[in-house]
Amino acid sequence: MRRSRWMSVSVGLALSAGLAVSPAAANTAQPEERGGPQDVRFATFNASLNRAAEGELLTDLSTPDDEQAQKVAEVIQRNRPDVLLINEFDYVAGGAAADAFRDNYLEVGQNGAEPIDYPHAYTAPVNTGVPTGFDLNRDGSTDGPDDAHGFGDFEGQYGMLVLSKHPIDTDGVRTFRNFLWKDMPGATLPSDPATPDEGDWYSDEILDVLRLSSKSHWDLPIEIGGRTVHFLTAHPTPPSFDGEEDRNGTRNHDEIRFWADYVTPGKGDYIYDDDGVRGGLDPRERFVIAGDYNADPHDGDSVDAAATQLLDAPRVRDTRPGSVGAVVAGRQEGGANDDHVGPAWLDTADFAAESPGNLRVDYVLPSRGLIPRGGGVFWPVPGTELARLNDASDHHLVRVDLLVP
Incomplete structure (x- = not known):
């Protein structure tokens, strides 16, 4: 059993600290020395390790018997990423859930897969379930999951x-x-369909408190052989579950735009972090953007160009990882998939066949300066032995192999 030492990372005045974990001193790896180029596998996986009530995930992970967590762990073990973002992993203060998942699942071989060890981890508070005190969806209540800074019970x-x-x-x-949504210049704010004014769904009082990130945006510097690669992670809200005002679609668009501006020289000057430091990423730095962005560049319900504003950012490289399994699944399921414009090869999420069908919404996007060596989407072909892992989540792990020069 790991004995971890948790270290605080400041995330702003009077706020809970983010937490990074490192192993006990006896097991801590020595600092990496600068050497030759290194191959590193970056990945993202919306593992659907969320639960309906607070504390349930920690309870489930505290024993090695949770069937879904076993499948999620096996997916990770069979893909063996070096740096991994897991979306939809309920936050537990102190990192207890992360420790339990590593101890009871990742470090235990699942169905013949080799155990995998991650000596370093990071988690921090997110905006889901944090009350705003306002009726954001205009249903007459101010305390529903839709009225929080990010949807959450x-x-x-x-x-x-x-x-x-x-x-x-x-x-x-x-x-x-x-970061407040209104502080993004030219923000795509939702409009009340009953009025002629644009961007007027939320009052000035709401916009004075409403945050942009439905979960959070994190810039994590990863030290690789004496070099730094910034791992830029997020999970924008789905562009659905709203009304004609499209409050979720517009927010999804701007949550994605945030990283596009952050990594584009001259566009991120307006950005401030939770410590009050302003500016985007230094143009000399290398990065990998990862996460479930809930937007397909061709199909689905997202605002036009929501995904392409990131895919087309000048410093971003889209290596287009894909899978045969997604192609087969799309053909077998039919429905909305038959009318899709985008290539099924690139799909990463298996949604309802009728609407919206399977989509490409999960991304691992390296910066120019990092050299792609391969990649893919872990979507075993239906009917094959590993297809039993396809129901671990409605999303599939996406990986990109990079040479860090």
């Missing part, structure tokens, strides 16, 4: 977890959980 539901074989520079972490 409790604080921390649908959180994020980063696992890494390489050290995380905790002193260099930037989080953007408290």
